[in-house]
Amino acid sequence: MQAIEYFEVECTEKAGGENYKQIANDVLLDHNMLRVVHKIHIYIDPKVPIFVAVGTLKKVTTIVKVGDIANVNPLEGKITLAISDETYLSQMLKVFWDRFGKDHVEQPDRFTVVLYNVPATAAEIEEIKIADPSQSLYKDLVYALRCICPEGFRVRSENFGAEKFSFVASEDLLTEPVLALVKEKFALMGETP
Amino acid sequence: MILVPITYKGGVYRHNEIIDLIEDLGGYIVQKHMIAQEVVLQCFVPKDDVELIRAIGKPLAGEVTDSPLVGTEIAVVSMSLEIHHLPHPSCDIAEYVRRLGAKSNMIGMARGVGKRIAGINDEERDVINEHDIAVFLLGNFETCIEKKMPVLLRGIEVPVVVCGGPDKEALERIVKPRVDGYVGNVGRFMHRTKESEELEKLDEIIDEITRVLSKRREEIAKDPLSVAPARLMDIIREKVPEIQYVTSPTPLTVQMAGLRVKLPYDTYADAVRKAEIEDGITIGGIADVEPSRMRDYIIVRVKPFSETNIVV
Numbered sequence: 001m002q003a004i005e006y007f008e009v010e011c012t013e014k015a016g017g018e019n020y021k022q023i024a025n026d027v028l029l030d031h032n033m034l035r036v037v038h039k040i041h042i043y044i045d046p047k048v049p050i051f052v053a054v055g056t057l058k059k060v061t062t063i064v065k066v067g068d069i070a071n072v073n074p075l076e077g078k079i080t081l082a083i084s085d086e087t088y089l090s091q092m093l094k095v096f097w098d099r100f101g102k103d104h105v106e107q108p109d110r111f112t113v114v115l116y117n118v119p120a121t122a123a124e125i126e127e128i129k130i131a132d133p134s135q136s137l138y139k140d141l142v143y144a145l146r147c148i149c150p151e152g153f154r155v156r157s158e159n160f161g162a163e164k165f166s167f168v169a170s171e172d173l174l175t176e177p178v179l180a181l182v183k184e185k186f187a188l189m190g191e192t193p
Numbered sequence: 194m195i196l197v198p199i200t201y202k203g204g205v206y207r208h209n210e211i212i213d214l215i216e217d218l219g220g221y222i223v224q225k226h227m228i229a230q231e232v233v234l235q236c237f238v239p240k241d242d243v244e245l246i247r248a249i250g251k252p253l254a255g256e257v258t259d260s261p262l263v264g265t266e267i268a269v270v271s272m273s274l275e276i277h278h279l280p281h282p283s284c285d286i287a288e289y290v291r292r293l294g295a296k297s298n299m300i301g302m303a304r305g306v307g308k309r310i311a312g313i314n315d316e317e318r319d320v321i322n323e324h325d326i327a328v329f330l331l332g333n334f335e336t337c338i339e340k341k342m343p344v345l346l347r348g349i350e351v352p353v354v355v356c357g358g359p360d361k362e363a364l365e366r367i368v369k370p371r372v373d374g375y376v377g378n379v380g381r382f383m384h385r386t387k388e389s390e391e392l393e394k395l396d397e398i399i400d401e402i403t404r405v406l407s408k409r410r411e412e413i414a415k416d417p418l419s420v421a422p423a424r425l426m427d428i429i430r431e432k433v434p435e436i437q438y439v440t441s442p443t444p445l446t447v448q449m450a451g452l453r454v455k456l457p458y459d460t461y462a463d464a465v466r467k468a469e470i471e472d473g474i475t476i477g478g479i480a481d482v483e484p485s486r487m488r489d490y491i492i493v494r495v496k497p498f499s500e501t502n503i504v505v
Contacts, residue, residue: 019333019358019380026383046334049308147383150332151277152307171307 004028006039006189012047020044024148031144036060036137039189042148043181050178051149053167054185054193057141060134064088067126070113074122081113081125089113092130099128141165166193194219196237196421198263200294201246203255208232211250218242221423223264223447224294235263235294237423261403263294264423264447268324268351272311272331274301277381283330285386286356286379289395290328290402296446298324298487302345311341318348319486325449326352326373326405328398333358333380339367346370352405356380356398373408374401406449413450416497419479420470420505422452425493428476429454432468433461451480454491458484462491470505479503 009024011017024042028034040055066072069088070081083089096105096115106114115125138160145167146156153169157178166182168174186193201211205227211234215222220238238246247257267290271283279301287297300320304312321327327349331338338357346353353372357364358380365375376398386395426445429452430436436444439455446453454465462484466477476482476493479501485492498504 013334013336015359015363015378016333016335016380019382023381023383030383044334046308046336049337147276150307150334150337151273151275152310152337154307154310171309 004034004037004040006041008040008188009042009044010185011044016046017044020148027144027147031140031147033141033144036141039191041185041189043185044150046150049150049153049171050181051153051167051169052178052181052185053145053148054165054182054189054191056164056189056191057137057162059163060137062133063129064131064133065126066092066128066130069130072122072126077117079115079118079122079125081115083111083113086111088131095128095130142167164191164193195240196220196423197240197243198223198235198237198260198294199243199246200258200260200263201232201234201236201250201255202258203232203250203253205230205232207253208234208255211246211253211255214246214249218245221421221427223423223426224296224443235260237264237421260294261406262290262399264449265295265325265406266323266446266448266453267295267297267402268300268321268327269297270300270302270305270321270327270329272302272305275306277306278330281382281385282356282379286328286330286395286398290399293399295402296443305341305345308337308340311337311344313345313347315348316486322348322350323453323485323487323492324351325409326354326402328354328356328402329372331355331357331380335359335363335367338364339369342368343370346372352409354398354401354405373405376401409449413497416499417504418450418495418497419501419503420495422447422450422493422495424470424505425452425476425480425495428468428470429465433464435461451495452493453485453487454493455488456491457489458491459489465491465493472505474503474505479505 009017009021011020036057038056038058043052069085070083073080100118104116104118142158149169152171155174156169157174159166168178183193215236215238218239220236222234222236224235226233250257269283269287271278283299287299290297302317303314354374355364355368355372356376356379359377361375361377364377379394386392426447429445436456441455444455462482466482468476480493480495483492
């Protein structure tokens with residue numbers, strides 16, 4: 001498992017901060033965000049109340065191809081795919097159905113897909129693109145941060161770029177000084193917003 | 194005759210003998226679970242006969258354990274039903290008290306979250322008040338708990354145990370008005386309770402609930418109920434046979450001073466009121482039969498001896 005280079009939770013209440021560090025750790029792990037987040041700094045002040053999460057992202061450019069998740073074995077007019085990672089299985093089936101038609105695609109069990117009489121070689125099938133994880137990255141990251149953030153903090157401001165993100169939430173209206181706070185927290189990590 | 198709550202766990206083979214024995218001794222079976230080859234009976238039995246049941250159950254691989262929470266209905270109040278509070282810790286705690294014999298209901302508040310915006314509505318308040326005890330599961334910040342508790346406790350009449358992230362001393366200091374029990378260091382968390390220290394925390398919650406409930410039992414004992422709720426359960430089962438067709442896990446939920454009957458109030462309230470206990474004494478005579486705020490159920494609240502001058 002890849003580790004996050006910088007992971008801090010700053011809170012005006014010591015015990016609460018420690019609990020939130022545990023929560024943030026659990027959520028990022030559960031939502032598979034460790035592969036995405038490079039640095040993260042969370043600041044919570046329940047007295048104001050305000051929740052700020054700022055951080056930088058790793059570059060996720062890998063496009064998932066059939067060859068990444070399955071072993072492709074051609075044999076007498078049919079091509080058998082042994083699935084090693086079923087995360088993208090449904091997307092892969094959808095691509096096959098669109099391209100070859102449902103008559104040519106069969107899934108006899110959970111980890112096997114068989115293609116009959118398809119106009120493609122094993123090497124071509126391995127190169128078929130099935131998913132782009134970076135597309136859903138923003139949605140996943142914001143969802144994870146919403147899970148970490150106290151639930152009552154429903155006024156949110158979410159900023160997300162290719163490399164950096166900031167997430168601010170509060171119970172009350174977000175005012176101008178919030179931007180300065182975001183800048184300050186970025187500076188703690190040695191970054192600029 | 195003092196009845197004590199116990200759980201009998203044993204094989205299916207000849208378990209009817211144990212049921213007969215408990216009934217012959219004057220005990221009541223509150224819940225019966227048949228899980229594969231195992232039978233779990235949650236019951237009230239006379240204190241002096243516990244050893245007898247243990248001895249008779251032994252050849253049948255039966256095990257008798259004390260279950261202080263049998264015959265209680267506990268409200269586990271979660272600040273919301275969002276992913277933030279479910280399934281951990283709310284479900285973990287609700288499930289844990291269930292293992293010890295209690296009937297727990299989870300109440301997710303509509304607007305329990307936050308600090309300034311937290312609130313409780315009349316339906317939530319009334320539903321909580323229909324239970325024997327309410328366990329409030331709060332968050333991690335002292336500031337929020339301090340600010341929201343006076344609002345959330347408005348109109349709550351049943352004993353309350355508060356669980357929150359700050360330690361017990363801090364909770365005792367900040368929760369106003371004062372409540373009956375406090376368990377610290379159990380705030381919001383996002384993982385399953387499986388480490389030994391987390392399970393110890395769950396045990397601590399059970400201890401606190403048991404302590405508060407025993408205090409309540411003592412209070413009830415000073416002015417005893419006109420009839421034991423477990424006995425009412427048997428009578429309703431006999432006199433209102435429609436209850437047999439209710440598919441809820443506990444069609445009749447026994448509480449410390451009452452009973453929840455899971456039948457529609459409009460149709461069956463009169464039948465429940467008119468059910469005779471003995472010598473012309475009816476349920477309506479010694480208990481209030483009222484509509485419950487939970488669905489369209491009936492809630493029976495048994496009156497104490499001081500109001501009725503009857504004990505049956």
